[in-house]
Amino acid sequence: MSHTLKRNEPGFGWMFLCSTAIHLACYFFLVEFHFAPRPFKEGPVYYVDVVNLPVANPRAGTPSSPGRAPSRPAQQEMALPAKSSLKASAKSTPPNQKSAASDETARQFKARMAKIEREVEAKHVSAALDALQKKVAAAGNGGRAGMPGAKGTEAGSDYASYIRSRLTDVFKTTISFQTKSPEVMVKLTIDRNGKVIGLHFERSTNDRIFEEAVRRTILKAAQTFPPPPGGEKFEYSYRFAPEGVSKK
Amino acid sequence: MKRIFLTLLAILSPALVHGQQSFLDVTAPGNRQLQLGISAPKNLNGGQNPEIVNGVNDVLRFDMTLAGPFSLMSGTGGSNDSGIRPGEFNFAPWKVAGADLLVKSGYRVSGSTLTLEFRLYDVFKEKEIVAKRYTGNIRDLRKIVHTFDDQIMLSITGEKGPFTGKIAFVSKRTGNKEIYLMDYDGYNVQRLTRNGSINLNPDFSPNGREIIYTSYKRKNPNLYRRELFTGTEAPISARRGVNITGAYSPDGKRIALTMSKDGNSEIYLIDTTGKQLARLTNNPAIDVSPAWSPDGSHIAFTSDRLGRPQIFIMNADGGGVRRLTTSGAYNDRPRWSPKGDRILYCRMEGNGFQIYAINPDGSGDTRLTSEGSNEHPRWSPDGRFIAFSSKRGGKEAIYLMRADGSGQTRVSRGNADDSHPTWSTRW
Numbered sequence: 001m002s003h004t005l006k007r008n009e010p011g012f013g014w015m016f017l018c019s020t021a022i023h024l025a026c027y028f029f030l031v032e033f034h035f036a037p038r039p040f041k042e043g044p045v046y047y048v049d050v051v052n053l054p055v056a057n058p059r060a061g062t063p064s065s066p067g068r069a070p071s072r073p074a075q076q077e078m079a080l081p082a083k084s085s086l087k088a089s090a091k092s093t094p095p096n097q098k099s100a101a102s103d104e105t106a107r108q109f110k111a112r113m114a115k116i117e118r119e120v121e122a123k124h125v126s127a128a129l130d131a132l133q134k135k136v137a138a139a140g141n142g143g144r145a146g147m148p149g150a151k152g153t154e155a156g157s158d159y160a161s162y163i164r165s166r167l168t169d170v171f172k173t174t175i176s177f178q179t180k181s182p183e184v185m186v187k188l189t190i191d192r193n194g195k196v197i198g199l200h201f202e203r204s205t206n207d208r209i210f211e212e213a214v215r216r217t218i219l220k221a222a223q224t225f226p227p228p229p230g231g232e233k234f235e236y237s238y239r240f241a242p243e244g245v246s247k248k
Numbered sequence: 249m250k251r252i253f254l255t256l257l258a259i260l261s262p263a264l265v266h267g268q269q270s271f272l273d274v275t276a277p278g279n280r281q282l283q284l285g286i287s288a289p290k291n292l293n294g295g296q297n298p299e300i301v302n303g304v305n306d307v308l309r310f311d312m313t314l315a316g317p318f319s320l321m322s323g324t325g326g327s328n329d330s331g332i333r334p335g336e337f338n339f340a341p342w343k344v345a346g347a348d349l350l351v352k353s354g355y356r357v358s359g360s361t362l363t364l365e366f367r368l369y370d371v372f373k374e375k376e377i378v379a380k381r382y383t384g385n386i387r388d389l390r391k392i393v394h395t396f397d398d399q400i401m402l403s404i405t406g407e408k409g410p411f412t413g414k415i416a417f418v419s420k421r422t423g424n425k426e427i428y429l430m431d432y433d434g435y436n437v438q439r440l441t442r443n444g445s446i447n448l449n450p451d452f453s454p455n456g457r458e459i460i461y462t463s464y465k466r467k468n469p470n471l472y473r474r475e476l477f478t479g480t481e482a483p484i485s486a487r488r489g490v491n492i493t494g495a496y497s498p499d500g501k502r503i504a505l506t507m508s509k510d511g512n513s514e515i516y517l518i519d520t521t522g523k524q525l526a527r528l529t530n531n532p533a534i535d536v537s538p539a540w541s542p543d544g545s546h547i548a549f550t551s552d553r554l555g556r557p558q559i560f561i562m563n564a565d566g567g568g569v570r571r572l573t574t575s576g577a578y579n580d581r582p583r584w585s586p587k588g589d590r591i592l593y594c595r596m597e598g599n600g601f602q603i604y605a606i607n608p609d610g611s612g613d614t615r616l617t618s619e620g621s622n623e624h625p626r627w628s629p630d631g632r633f634i635a636f637s638s639k640r641g642g643k644e645a646i647y648l649m650r651a652d653g654s655g656q657t658r659v660s661r662g663n664a665d666d667s668h669p670t671w672s673t674r675w
């Protein structure tokens with residue numbers, strides 16, 4: 001009993017074509033991957049307004065007289081080589097006419113450069129002014145923290161935080177209490193000149209010594225309060241409590 | 249309707265949440281004492297009377313030191329001041345020295361009549377807080393200064409001080425245990441009983457005009473009531489057995505005491521004439537030392553119903569008994585604070601007792617004394633101080649401390665055995 005095996009495979013020609021096609025595909029893929037310029041996907045650009053981030057200056061953003069632009073660094077004159085000797089001088093001395101033409105060219109070049117610089121600077125100033133005007137217009141009545149028109153009461157306002165830091169500094173030297181967990185909530189009103197005109201105890205645990213310590217803190221700290229931003233009255237609440245004393 | 253409510257809630261809730269957070273916290277560590285400057289008393293007629301100057305200074309300094317919130321400063325100048333009124337002296341030296349408050353005082357003597365004038369100032373504001381002028385006999389100097397010290401406490405803490413209160417106590421200075429009365433600082437001792445017997449457990453009526461105490465002068469420990477200003481005395485409970493540890497109710501109309509007329513020590517209620525109103529405990533164990541809560545709704549007492557003496561609390565009608573102390577093998581003599589937030593008691597430790605304070609719910613059990621053996625704690629009328637007797641110096645004596653156990657100071661004078669103090673309201 002014998003079997004005759006019948007090969008059912010494609011012939012050499014088909015195998016060769018397939019192999020060639022695969023190799024070519026790989027070749028072009030690698031060439032494309034290595035040498036073709038990659039398309040650059042540009043993501044969204046976020047601009048951070050560094051000027052108006054909350055800073056230590058409580059009056060940041062308050063309109064004021066325009067400050068002076070920083071002066072440009074003086075252009076340094078190129079040092080001329082000192083005359084070394086008469087011989088060298090005699091050798092290198094050009095004719096007077098040639099020297100005059102060269103000076104004229106340099107002067108014209110300087111004039112053109114100065115004109116270009118003036119134009120560029122004017123464009124920058126104009127752009128900055130436009131941006132500032134847009135900000136002022138956008139601020140309106142309810143401005144953002146640190147912006148012109150802001151009242152210092154907006155979220156993240158640095159004026160309210162600045163007042164708190166002044167209060168905390170003094171509170172460290174005046175804190176005194178007689179009950180376990182005293183707490184006082186004070187509504188503070190500061191007029192446009194930075195003077196405390198209102199001090200209202202909204203909530204208190206009725207610790208007289210603590211209340212008096214808070215009152216003394218505010219009056220002492222008030223000596224260092226600057227005027228609120230926006231030239232308006234500032235009103236905000238502060239909760240005074242001993243550090244690390246829980247309500248329980 | 250429900251839909252409208254939900255709509256309103258949805259509209260208002262962000263505003264409410266926003267409103268809750270519109271404040272900033274200001275915190276600081278520590279708890280400093282107020283710097284209190286005391287200027288030397290000035291003779292407003294010119295010259296100086298050292299006896300009065302020293303008397304005023306001593307009383308003022310003792311009271312304010314014990315008070316707690318103050319740190320006293322020595323006199324800063326003042327000798328060149330023209331007077332003690334605003335504008336007659338300079339705040340600057342006191343400001344520089346860091347004073348928060350300043351007491352200026354002046355006096356005039358005319359024969360035996362003394363006029364004392366006190367002014368308390370806020371140094372930072374340069375503002376007068378309180379000013380008082382008192383006129384009395386020169387013998388009343390200490391009382392006058394105590395009175396102004398009460399006023400200082402009122403102005404600064406919001407509650408009058410207890411410095412004009414008296415302390416009644418038991419003393420063996422004549423050989424027998426008699427009841428005495430003295431200023432809270434140990435001066436002006438007066439003897440109240442002279443029966444040559446044993447007298448114990450004095451307790452002031454809420455108005456401070458009467459005391460009740462137990463005396464063995466008729467052989468049986470009976471309860472007596474004595475009017476302090478007239479000296480009138482009458483037995484109010486002379487039932488068979490003991491009639492001890494009487495305690496006035498906060499309204500002064502009832503007295504809780506321990507009686508054993510039925511064979512066992514139980515707590516009863518009587519009125520001020522001695523008529524029995526109710527029996528509060530009914531237990532085969534010994535129940536003694538009742539102490540009223542300031543609102544009169546509860547009574548703390550000692551009972552050994554669980555084997556050893558412990559502190560229990562019950563309703564004023566005898567119901568709702570619950571155990572208060574769970575630590576210590578022997579706890580006795582509870583005393584409820586005037587504000588109702590703490591209960592003092594004595595715990596046996598070693599060969600003696602120590603004073604503890606605990607919250608009425610059983611939490612916050614805190615030891616207040618450690619030196620010697622300390623017993624019989626009683627609150628001052630304002631709850632700021634505690635009077636107690638201690639054997640730390642050998643013989644038993646009356647001491648004072650603040651409610652947190654600080655500032656322990658002996659006020660007993662002499663070397664007799666003094667015990668069972670009780671502090672009256674202001675006279």
